[in-house]
Amino acid sequence: MVVKGAQIPTGPSAAESPEQASNPRNVLPPLDGFPVVVTPETVGQAGQSADTSQQLPAQTDGRASEPMLPAGPVIPDAVTEGLPAAIQQALVDRLPEEAAPGEIITACEKRLHASQTLRDAMESRALAAYFHYAGPAVRLAKSSGSWQHITDPATGKPCRSWSAWLRAVKVSRQHAFRMVKEEPLLEALKGLNVGALGVRQIDVLCPVLTNHGKENVRLVWTTAAETGDTSAPNLEKVRDQLGLAVGPAETDDESGKTSATPMLRFQVSPGTFDEHRVREVARAQPEVSLLVARTILSELGEDGATG
Numbered sequence: 001m002v003v004k005g006a007q008i009p010t011g012p013s014a015a016e017s018p019e020q021a022s023n024p025r026n027v028l029p030p031l032d033g034f035p036v037v038v039t040p041e042t043v044g045q046a047g048q049s050a051d052t053s054q055q056l057p058a059q060t061d062g063r064a065s066e067p068m069l070p071a072g073p074v075i076p077d078a079v080t081e082g083l084p085a086a087i088q089q090a091l092v093d094r095l096p097e098e099a100a101p102g103e104i105i106t107a108c109e110k111r112l113h114a115s116q117t118l119r120d121a122m123e124s125r126a127l128a129a130y131f132h133y134a135g136p137a138v139r140l141a142k143s144s145g146s147w148q149h150i151t152d153p154a155t156g157k158p159c160r161s162w163s164a165w166l167r168a169v170k171v172s173r174q175h176a177f178r179m180v181k182e183e184p185l186l187e188a189l190k191g192l193n194v195g196a197l198g199v200r201q202i203d204v205l206c207p208v209l210t211n212h213g214k215e216n217v218r219l220v221w222t223t224a225a226e227t228g229d230t231s232a233p234n235l236e237k238v239r240d241q242l243g244l245a246v247g248p249a250e251t252d253d254e255s256g257k258t259s260a261t262p263m264l265r266f267q268v269s270p271g272t273f274d275e276h277r278v279r280e281v282a283r284a285q286p287e288v289s290l291l292v293a294r295t296i297l298s299e300l301g302e303d304g305a306t307g
Contacts, residue, residue, distance in 0.1 A: 079118070079122070083117065087114045087117050090114035091114045091115065091118065093110075131175070131178065131179060131183060134179065135178075135179040138179040138180060139179060139183075139184070142162070142176075147159055147162065148165075150165060150168065153168055154167070154168075181202050184209060185206065185209060188209055188214035188217040188218060189218060189221055192221060192222065192225070194230075198232065201232045204232050204235045204239060205217055205220065205235065207245075216242075219244075220235060220239050220242060220244060223242065224238045
């Protein structure tokens with residue numbers, strides 16, 4: 001039995017005990033005949049030395065090998081897929097460790113630029129994947145009203161607003177807006193030269209999608225595009241000319257509920273108004289309508305009102 005701390009000769013002339021012969025795992029690797037203090041540390045060091053020597057490449061030309069830098073993690077090809085060839089090459093080009101300072105800093109900045117391009121591309125892909133998978137769930141929660149049956153962690157009561165539910169599931173209002181409104185529009189306009197939609201464009205087109213379907217959204221866009229102007233004001237003008245103005249049902253973005261009470265819109269576009277809408281509101285809310293009428297008459301004066 002080997003006693004911890006005992007010195008054991010390990011040269012070629014060292015006698016091998018019967019116990020060591022029957023259990024070769026207890027034999028330490030030869031170290032040029034020097035005695036070794038048997039401790040957990042020295043045993044670990046000896047094992048490490050043996051493992052390292054096995055991993056070193058064999059030298060066949062008699063020259064000393066160059067110091068080998070530890071290899072970095074292997075990056076899957078899919079990570080850099082789609083990047084320009086110059087960017088991909090800059091990511092793998094060797095950095096000159098021994099060169100003129102100007103050459104070194106140029107290579108470093110080239111690698112940094114390529115890395116930042118890669119980072120931006122990865123973030124864009126991650127966000128696109130997030131919208132792809134999360135968008136349908138957010139839209140379904142919104143359209144079904146099922147979010148109202150979830151307990152708000154902040155109050156311990158059912159969620160009283162759409163915003164409260166978004167906070168509970170950690171979806172930003174900005175992302176939710178895109179998921180609920182922009183993504184369905186982009187899907188409806190797929191194949192057309194649309195690009196990113198602005199908030200006003202979304203506001204104009206969303207009611208068309210809700211009340212009249214995808215084909216009419218495409219009709220409004222292509223008609224506006226034929227005039228060379230797809231700005232929000234022109235989209236609104238085209239929408240109204242095609243008779244695809246906002247329907248009578250109004251949605252409360254905060255609660256997610258559809259209001260049965262019509263709301264008065266004085267103008268659907270500059271210089272015009274929806275007479276049918278005004279009459280509908282007057283029938284549904286005579287007191288408010290009368291107050292509005294009196295306010296307008298008061299502002300214009302009797303002469304202006306009757307003339």
